[in-house]
Amino acid sequence: MDVARLQTASNSTRNLASAQENRRGKVPKIIVEIMPKQDLLDPQGKAVANSLHRAGQEEISAVRIGKRIELHFDREITDQDLEMAKDQAANFLSNDVIEDVIAITKED
Amino acid sequence: MKIGVITYPGTLDDRDAQRAIRLAGGTPVPLWHDDDDLKKVDAVVLPGGFSYGDYLRCGAIAAKAPATKEVIRLAAKGLPVLGICNGFQILVESHLLPGGLIRNEKQHFICRDQKLRVENNETAWTSLFEKDQEILIPLKNGEGGYIATDDTLKMLEQENRIAFRYVENNPNGSMNDIAGITNERGNVVGLMPHPEHAVEAGFGPDTPTAMRSGIDGLLFFESVLKMVVNS
Numbered sequence: 001m002d003v004a005r006l007q008t009a010s011n012s013t014r015n016l017a018s019a020q021e022n023r024r025g026k027v028p029k030i031i032v033e034i035m036p037k038q039d040l041l042d043p044q045g046k047a048v049a050n051s052l053h054r055a056g057q058e059e060i061s062a063v064r065i066g067k068r069i070e071l072h073f074d075r076e077i078t079d080q081d082l083e084m085a086k087d088q089a090a091n092f093l094s095n096d097v098i099e100d101v102i103a104i105t106k107e108d
Numbered sequence: 109m110k111i112g113v114i115t116y117p118g119t120l121d122d123r124d125a126q127r128a129i130r131l132a133g134g135t136p137v138p139l140w141h142d143d144d145d146l147k148k149v150d151a152v153v154l155p156g157g158f159s160y161g162d163y164l165r166c167g168a169i170a171a172k173a174p175a176t177k178e179v180i181r182l183a184a185k186g187l188p189v190l191g192i193c194n195g196f197q198i199l200v201e202s203h204l205l206p207g208g209l210i211r212n213e214k215q216h217f218i219c220r221d222q223k224l225r226v227e228n229n230e231t232a233w234t235s236l237f238e239k240d241q242e243i244l245i246p247l248k249n250g251e252g253g254y255i256a257t258d259d260t261l262k263m264l265e266q267e268n269r270i271a272f273r274y275v276e277n278n279p280n281g282s283m284n285d286i287a288g289i290t291n292e293r294g295n296v297v298g299l300m301p302h303p304e305h306a307v308e309a310g311f312g313p314d315t316p317t318a319m320r321s322g323i324d325g326l327l328f329f330e331s332v333l334k335m336v337v338n339s
Contacts, residue, residue, distance in 0.1 A: 040210065040255070041210075041211075041213075043211055043215050092168070092172065093164070095165055095168065095201065095208055097200075097207060097208035097255065097256065097257070098165075098208045098210055098255065
């Protein structure tokens with residue numbers, strides 16, 4: 001049991017390390033950011049705002065929650081990749097009836 | 109008369125839809141999401157459930173499945189398609205129907221018998237109803253709030269493309285009380301409530317006549333069978 005637990009621990013350390021590596025930008029990626037449309041009710045954001053208010057942060061007037069989607073690559077990102085990301089962001093990753101694509105950025 | 113029912117990973121009501129088709133006198137044909145062969149069916153039902161775990165957005169991933177791509181292709185040629193609940197969400201994500209579906213106004217998952225008015229009885233799936241007939245079928249969803257742009261809503265109203273409206277109460281904040289809509293041709297219909305759960309006495313909604321005797325859902329399937337026979 002202990003061995004298994006140790007292995008799990010070491011795996012999660014490794015995952016954490018690689019996640020940190022990703023965050024430092026070592027993996028080439030395209031980041032697509034999506035938000036619910038301004039005039040739509042964002043229930044998640046509303047619930048989080050209520051909780052923040054309960055914690056005394058009453059100066060926060062609203063919270064809105066969106067999505068960050070990372071497209072990872074094992075090679076350098078080309079202009080075509082960005083075009084593809086733009087296309088997929090518009091046609092699949094977001095739904096323009098309910099969401100807006102806020103940004104598509106490249107991170108090397 | 110063969111009516112296909114597509115099963116996606118996470119679909120729940122495929123067996124109920126198959127049973128409804130059988131009770132209406134048709135032959136249900138199980139179809140698999142990953143197979144682009146629709147087996148020459150005469151009509152297709154996209155059943156309810158949580159396809160692909162509702163990942164990304166409800167119906168978004170199912171809209172890109174091989175079977176759905178074939179549905180999109182054949183719907184343009186007039187194949188009758190009925191999307192129920194998650195199936196409705198798949199139809200809007202496939203752009204076979206306009207608009208979108210968002211979380212219910214009051215955030216609650218709602219499960220109850222719901223009264224609807226049949227606004228358009230000229231679609232493939234509603235021809236056996238009277239115009240303005242009020243029907244009772246079960247509703248169960250968390251993301252059933254229909255929304256669309258002002259232009260789309262105006263177009264739907266003007267072109268008589270609202271197939272069903274909620275009566276007495278709007279359970280989920282849907283714009284213009286919309287419960288279901290149809291495409292221009294009337295072969296594609298999507299709605300949030302579940303007609304396949306009101307097809308057999310003893311298992312349907314309660315009616316003033318008797319407990320669980322509601323079978324208003326049966327007419328959806330009988331309508332399409334009649335149309336296919338006549339064509």
